[in-house]
Structures are given as C-alpha cells and as structure tokens.
Amino acid sequence: MINALLLLPLLGLDIAPQLAHDEPPPPYVSQGSYRTLSCSLSLAPDQLVISGGSSIEGVRPTEVAAQLDRQKAAIQRYLQGLKGSLVEKEHLRAARNVDDVKSGKQPYIHLMRFEALLPVGANADQAIEGLIKLGMDRYGKDANIDDYSQYKVLSSYRATAAKSRITAAREQCLQEQVQACNKESGGKCKQRFELTASQFEARGVVNSENRYFDDAGLQRLDNLDAASAAPVQVLMRLTVHVGNK
Incomplete structure (x- = not known):
C-alpha cells in the first residue's frame, strides 16, 4: 500500500x-x-451551515406570503451583518381542513426551509439565537417537513x-x-x-x-x-x- x-x-x-x-x-x-x-x-x-425554516399562518394567502417575505428580508439583513448569506430551499404552501379552522387555527400556512451560510469561525450558538429571535421556528435539514426524529441537527460544517x-x-x-x-x-x-x-x-x-x-x-x-x-x-x-x- x-x-x-x-x-x-x-x-x-x-x-x-x-x-x-x-x-x-x-x-x-x-x-x-x-x-x-x-x-x-x-x-x-x-462554511458554517445552520439548517432550519420559518412558518407563517394567517387568514389570507397573500397576507401570509407578505409576512414571510418581510421575515426573510430581516433574516437576510441579519446574516449579511455576520458576513453570511441565506439560501432558500423549499417553499411550501398549505391549508388546514375545515375542522381545524373551526377549532380556532389559522387556515393558511407558508413554510420556508433555508440554510444560513456563515464563515467557518462564526459563533454558531449566537447565530442560532439571532435566527430564532427573527422567527426561525423549524429546525434541522428537513425543517420538520418529515418528522423522523425528535432531535434535529441545527448546524454542520461544510467543505x-x-x-x-x-x-x-x-x-x-x-x-x-x-x-x-x-x-x-x-x-x-x-x-x-x-x-x-x-x-x-x-x-x-x-x-x-x-x-x-x-x-x-x-x-x-x-x-x-x-x-x-x-x-x-x-x-x-x-x-x-x-x-x-
């Protein structure tokens, strides 16, 4: 050998x-x-990669879409301040059935899965905390789209x-x-x-x-x-x- x-x-x-x-x-x-x-x-x-997503619920589809756009723009500005960038993955649109709506839940949902790309030396915990404050409520590579595990890997390091x-x-x-x-x-x-x-x-x-x-x-x-x-x-x-x- x-x-x-x-x-x-x-x-x-x-x-x-x-x-x-x-x-x-x-x-x-x-x-x-x-x-x-x-x-x-x-x-x-x-690169440091933080995987997650954001979801917005509302009464009207256009209202939900506009709110998600504002949230995405805020996340982009935050990452740019850390010398990073946002990569949008799936963007899902969903509607609840009538029984769920009658129980008080909002009828329309938008879910965006994303990756936050940061310099490899960035502080992962601080970045995750900042993203959560800006509305990240889905965690891991699948962003809870397919819930195969109760634990979600939030960060990884990319070559x-x-x-x-x-x-x-x-x-x-x-x-x-x-x-x-x-x-x-x-x-x-x-x-x-x-x-x-x-x-x-x-x-x-x-x-x-x-x-x-x-x-x-x-x-x-x-x-x-x-x-x-x-x-x-x-x-x-x-x-x-x-x-x-």
Whole structure:
C-alpha cells in the first residue's frame, strides 16, 4: 500500500499541493498488470451551515406570503451583518381542513426551509439565537417537513467544492506515482498509470450517503458536511492499469 497525504488550497489560500509516499513503487511493473494505490486527502470545512425554516399562518394567502417575505428580508439583513448569506430551499404552501379552522387555527400556512451560510469561525450558538429571535421556528435539514426524529441537527460544517478538490487530489496522486517511478529508475521509467476505477471514503461526514462513493458518486458530489470544524479525511483507493508511455 502507498499512503499519501495531499494538502490542497483551502479557504482561498495559495498553497501548492504536496504528496508524500512512504515508499516508491517498483520502477518496472509487467505491462498489462493492475495495481491499487492508496492516497488520503484532508478537506478543511470553509462554511458554517445552520439548517432550519420559518412558518407563517394567517387568514389570507397573500397576507401570509407578505409576512414571510418581510421575515426573510430581516433574516437576510441579519446574516449579511455576520458576513453570511441565506439560501432558500423549499417553499411550501398549505391549508388546514375545515375542522381545524373551526377549532380556532389559522387556515393558511407558508413554510420556508433555508440554510444560513456563515464563515467557518462564526459563533454558531449566537447565530442560532439571532435566527430564532427573527422567527426561525423549524429546525434541522428537513425543517420538520418529515418528522423522523425528535432531535434535529441545527448546524454542520461544510467543505465546499469537494468534487473538484478530490478530483485534483486523485490526479496528483497518479502523477506522483509516475514521478516516484522515474526517481527510482533514474529517469528511465517507461510506464504510465491509467486510472480504471476509484473508491472513496469520507470520514466524519453528517450525511451517510456521502460516506462511501465511487466515480459516479464523485460526479454527483457538491459539498461535504461534517459535524465539526475538523478536517474531513477522504481516503482514496485507485485501481490503475500499468502500460507503456
């Protein structure tokens, strides 16, 4: 196994990738053979994500919609003051049945699910408290739309542009294999490493669907959300075909 650690540019810092190997591969491997390379990547989160929603009830649909718009604008101003932004998700409109209305409940409901995106170093508890004061009354990624648990995860830490960062790490891992081969053979290495398959494991992510994925899963990947601000460790197992250049 070849263990590698790749440091990619994080948070906009211009840091050159570095890949270290415990031991180089043999300078010459039989043509047509397959090898498995193991590399690892450390992805530092660059956003704090607060997941929740707001609901408004009223007598008339237009009245409810206008009130939700005012609440959304107030939340946007609050987040801008924290150098953050608001991303609106689902916006649901619902109406209660006649029996509920007769019991005194309002007939119309608007529910907006959102994500509040903040710098990774922001104070999560203060931000959550401020959002609650402005009307956040739904909590967690599902915002109580599907009530599968009594506990709701309010905050997570996001490593953005995960697909491009992992793809660059994989390419760098392959390039380093060729460079190590040339170094071992005094620059006479005639081999090339052609990638045939990839398997990934992301440790510490919140969404179990993003824990294990392959090449197809990598293409669908956008961001990786973790439970803490600690770097997400991505382990890569690359199957390569060895041939001549």
